[in-house]
Every structure is written in C-alpha cells, then in structure tokens.
Amino acid sequence: MDIAGKVAVVTGGASGIGRGIARALAARGANVVVADVDAARAEEVAAELERAGVRSLGIACDVTERASIEELAERAWSALGRVDILCNNAGVGTMAAVVDTPVGDAEWVFAVNVWGVIHGCQVFVPRFVAAGRPAHVLNTGSEHSVGVPFPGMGIYTATKHAVLALSDVLRREVEAHGIGVSILCPGVVRTDIWNAGRSRQPRFGGPQQSPPEFATFMESGMDPDEVGRIAVAGIARGDFFIMSHPEVRAVAEARCRDVLAAFERR
Secondary structure, eight states, rough: OOOTOOOOEEEEETSSHHHHHHHHHTTTTEEEEEESHHHHHHHHHHHHHHHSSOOOOEOOOOOOOOHHHHHHHHHHHHHHSOOOOOEOOOOOOOOOOOOGGGHHHHHHHHIIIHHHHHHHHHHHHHHHHHHOOEEEEEEEEEEEGTTTTTTTTTHHHHHHHHHHHHHHHHHHHHHGGTEEEEEEEEESSSGGGGGGGGGOOOOGGGOOOOOOOHHHHTTTTTOOOHHHHHHHHHHHTTTTTEEEEEEEEHHHHHHHHHHHHHHOOO
C-alpha cells in the first residue's frame, strides 16, 4: 500500500507506540486521526502532525465502548472524507500472578486489549468493504502473542494471544475485499503502558498507580518512534507479522520446537 494521501485512524495514538505509528504515517504523507482516551494529549499530537504538513484530528475515544468507536468512525469520515488504514493500537497492562489478579483488573485489560480490537474491526471493516477501495487493519499485539511466557503477565499475555487469533482469522475473511491485516508484535518499548491505570474507567475500579519498578523496566525498551516506523513499513509491504525486536525470534523458535516435539511424541 502506498501510504501517501491515505487517511489513517490510530487508537491509543496520544503516546507510546500509537504516537510513533501516527508520526510515521504522517512522515509518509498520510492524514491521521489520533484517537485516545486522553483527549488533550490526542489534540496535542494532532497539532504536532499538522505542523509537519498533513491534516490531523485529535478525538477522545474509549475503545472499550462500541458507541465511542462508532462516533470515532463518523467523525473521521465526516472530517476527512475517507479512512484507509485502521490501527487498533490502544492497550493497557497490569502485573500480578494469574491467580492473584483482581477480577476488575482482568476485565479492564481484556476490555481494552481485546474488545477494543473487536469493536474497531466490527465498526471500520464493514465501512472499508462498502467503500470498495484497498484498506488495511493493523492490530497491535506483542512479543507475548508469539510465545513470551513472562511470569506476572498472564492476563496481558492472554489478551495478546487473542489479538493474534483475531487477526489471523480476520485476514482470511477480508482478503477477497482487498483489505490487508497485520499484527505488530513488539518486545519491550519505552512507553507509558506501565502507568496505563491512571486512566482506568470507574466501572473497572477507577484510576490506579502502577508499581514504579514497572517504569524502570520499560525505560530499557526500544524507542516507540522506531517501532512506529517499522510498523508503517510493514503496512506498506502488506506483511501479516510485523516484528521489531530480533531477540524475540529465539522465543518463537523455542515455541515451534515445543509444538513439533509434541507431535513427534505421538
């Protein structure tokens, strides 16, 4: 896909990987709708992109609410006339052993990481089909999608396995319509996901402060702008798997060996 002149919507676009993707899209000449639960930050990023020479719009959006995604689509098409690329990027995380994770925390992580993707696909993809033009969906997964079993992140890992499953089936369902699907599977990235609980909705328990050691761990990660450039290059090529961290290959290979060994034992 030629990115120049396209219109893209990026959820979770006000910071981290989402902002990196938005910047990379704009650098290639795309107009970008920056959607985020933090409206002020979304507008700041949109203003930055407009200064770089593209059209951009910052919109408040809670991906856990289908109505919010529907409003996002309406506003995007109304303001920019079309949408060609959807980046379901909004994501949150929490750290606790599987058996110790509060129900509210688990529901929140699934609501954002899985239902956010489902809502995005169900609202935008039918519009892509109706438009009859080539389009693309990028879903942000994780290194956990392909086999990183990090203790304390079982719930998060489960959501990212789900994103892989959804993406893998979706691409087969929409390819006949000229719609591409990708899953971005980054390793550790220098983002604020460690403190995503600051915006947790009241129905999931309200705002929470994450442990500071989580922030220290994230500081060692890749620059999110670099991840954004890798993601957009993958969209342009039409890749399904988009990998950013070479070290994750060893984990994927180990998972493959485990699966093949299980078959051999039969």
